[in-house]
Amino acid sequence: MDPDAVREVDRVPHGGSDERDVLDFSANTNTEIPPGVEAVYREAFHASRRYPNDDYPVFRDAAAAYVGCDAGQVVPTPGGLAAIRLAIETTVEAGDSVLVPTPSFGEYAREIELQGADPAFVSHDRVLDADPAGHALAIVCTPNNPTGEAYDPDQLRAFAARCRDADTRLLVDEAFLGFTDIPSLAGEAGVIVARSLTKLFGLPGLRAGFAVATGPELDALKTARRAWNLGTPAASVGAHCLRAEEFVVETRQRIEGERERLREALSTRYDIHPSDAPFLLLDIGDRDVDDLLAHARQHGLALRDARTFRGLDSHVRVAVKDSEANDRLLEVLVDG
Numbered sequence: 001m002d003p004d005a006v007r008e009v010d011r012v013p014h015g016g017s018d019e020r021d022v023l024d025f026s027a028n029t030n031t032e033i034p035p036g037v038e039a040v041y042r043e044a045f046h047a048s049r050r051y052p053n054d055d056y057p058v059f060r061d062a063a064a065a066y067v068g069c070d071a072g073q074v075v076p077t078p079g080g081l082a083a084i085r086l087a088i089e090t091t092v093e094a095g096d097s098v099l100v101p102t103p104s105f106g107e108y109a110r111e112i113e114l115q116g117a118d119p120a121f122v123s124h125d126r127v128l129d130a131d132p133a134g135h136a137l138a139i140v141c142t143p144n145n146p147t148g149e150a151y152d153p154d155q156l157r158a159f160a161a162r163c164r165d166a167d168t169r170l171l172v173d174e175a176f177l178g179f180t181d182i183p184s185l186a187g188e189a190g191v192i193v194a195r196s197l198t199k200l201f202g203l204p205g206l207r208a209g210f211a212v213a214t215g216p217e218l219d220a221l222k223t224a225r226r227a228w229n230l231g232t233p234a235a236s237v238g239a240h241c242l243r244a245e246e247f248v249v250e251t252r253q254r255i256e257g258e259r260e261r262l263r264e265a266l267s268t269r270y271d272i273h274p275s276d277a278p279f280l281l282l283d284i285g286d287r288d289v290d291d292l293l294a295h296a297r298q299h300g301l302a303l304r305d306a307r308t309f310r311g312l313d314s315h316v317r318v319a320v321k322d323s324e325a326n327d328r329l330l331e332v333l334v335d336g
Contacts, residue, residue, distance in 0.1 A: 002116030012106035026304040030202035034244035044236040059235045062242035069187035080196025083211035087192040090220040096136035101127040103309035132168040141173040148275025164190040186212035201241040208238035
């Protein structure tokens with residue numbers, strides 16, 4: 001990390017509210033958690049009085065089976081964002097250029113700038129057509145945050161091949177891919193995949209995730225990562241969640257159904273972007289974003305102000321939650 005750059009870079013806004021009396025549609029986390037999580041967490045208490053096994057074999061085995069790669073390619077991290085930071089700081093130097101989709105997660109540009117490098121922005125729907133030559137790293141988020149579209153796997157693999165030919169590393173953020181049945185790019189040569197357990201398993205406070213890489217990229221991640229990168233509860237609960245296959249299938253079906261129901265109802269008043277993710281991006285047209293956010297807040301709802309994403313001036317993002325919560329959202333945004 002470039003010490004001079006640190007003094008020039010600001011933090012970026014995120015969704016999520018810690019107010020217990022607010023129905024939070026600003027954060028895209030599952031409203032359900034896998035069965036047995038609390039018991040696993042409690043059982044981890046006594047083991048937490050010892051240092052964890054720094055190889056994290058159980059967690060790595062579960063993560064590898066989950067994304068379809070070799071366990072030796074998995075690098076545990078305290079959340080998906082930690083995996084993103086680790087990937088960027090091991091591939092990017094001061095003065096480098098990094099290909100970044102827009103609109104997208106603001107942390108990409110921030111982490112790049114913290115290295116003293118420069119983000120080169122390209123529209124998210126054209127990023128796979130961009131020329132990776134001359135960039136130290138290219139970043140793709142699938143499904144993209146905040147628009148929600150997932151990239152075609154064949155086109156993404158073709159882009160990965162072009163990145164290899166250009167000697168450009170590719171970072172694929174798959175934080176929301178678990179909500180789909182699209183295969184992961186984990187294990188692809190020249191690619192670093194970042195995964196989060198926050199969204200799909202409804203445990204944002206757990207701080208568990210992992211990166212997957214091969215070859216020299218893997219060696220760099222393993223060398224640079226901190227020792228004891230995961231606490232014992234996070235490793236134990238994370239491994240348990242990653243094996244919850246039935247829970248994952250049920251979640252995908254529920255989110256798909258509720259997302260379509262919300263899309264149909266909300267489209268009577270707003271323009272809705274296509275989405276494969278557990279959220280919808282709403283273009284509210286000539287309405288005032290501040291007024292809509294305040295209206296929702298007055299009715300106990302927190303929405304994500306999507307103006308914090310580059311290039312979005314008349315948008316809000318809403319999470320797809322359970323049917324009861326979604327009914328309340330429709331009452332406020334459509335009927336209210």
